[in-house]
Amino acid sequence: MKPQAIAGVSAGADSELESVYPSIAATSLGRLIGVICDAIPLRIGGVKVSTLLFALPLAPLAVLPYGWLKLFGQRYLVTNRSVKVVSTLGVRLFRQIPLAEIDNIAIHVGAGQAFFHAGDVILLKANGDRLATLEGVARPARLRQIILDAREARGQNDASLAIIRARQPQLA
Numbered sequence: 001m002k003p004q005a006i007a008g009v010s011a012g013a014d015s016e017l018e019s020v021y022p023s024i025a026a027t028s029l030g031r032l033i034g035v036i037c038d039a040i041p042l043r044i045g046g047v048k049v050s051t052l053l054f055a056l057p058l059a060p061l062a063v064l065p066y067g068w069l070k071l072f073g074q075r076y077l078v079t080n081r082s083v084k085v086v087s088t089l090g091v092r093l094f095r096q097i098p099l100a101e102i103d104n105i106a107i108h109v110g111a112g113q114a115f116f117h118a119g120d121v122i123l124l125k126a127n128g129d130r131l132a133t134l135e136g137v138a139r140p141a142r143l144r145q146i147i148l149d150a151r152e153a154r155g156q157n158d159a160s161l162a163i164i165r166a167r168q169p170q171l172a
Contacts, residue, residue, distance in 0.1 A: 018078040025118035026136020027065040034112030099151040107140045
């Protein structure tokens, strides 16, 4: 079955598909909290003992990186043309990676990130070089699939537009 076009997305305009804010697992303090809360693998009622012991006392500490990320951090914006790294407040653009340049996407779950169900999404060129790293993304496999689907749709759209342009009579 062929993938369908994305509803509400125009071929000629840059349309936002997904906006993702990094979790506190993007920060070193957040990862440290994750390591501590995952330290004791023994479970009681399906919950790790370390989570039961340390999550509540560490919660006030977790507010610091959360607040910092919301006020001064970055968010990841997937459009029908590119992946952008923009400021959380305002419209400052830090980085823009065209979908056509993305060949593969790797996921790296670092120490302390597994507790938050987070990981780093690494955008790769065809030769394996790193284009960008989207740090501390919650549910990174989901974002990976969104980017791959958007890239596929963009490629099909560009191919269709090229065929349409080739069929139009040349103006003299």
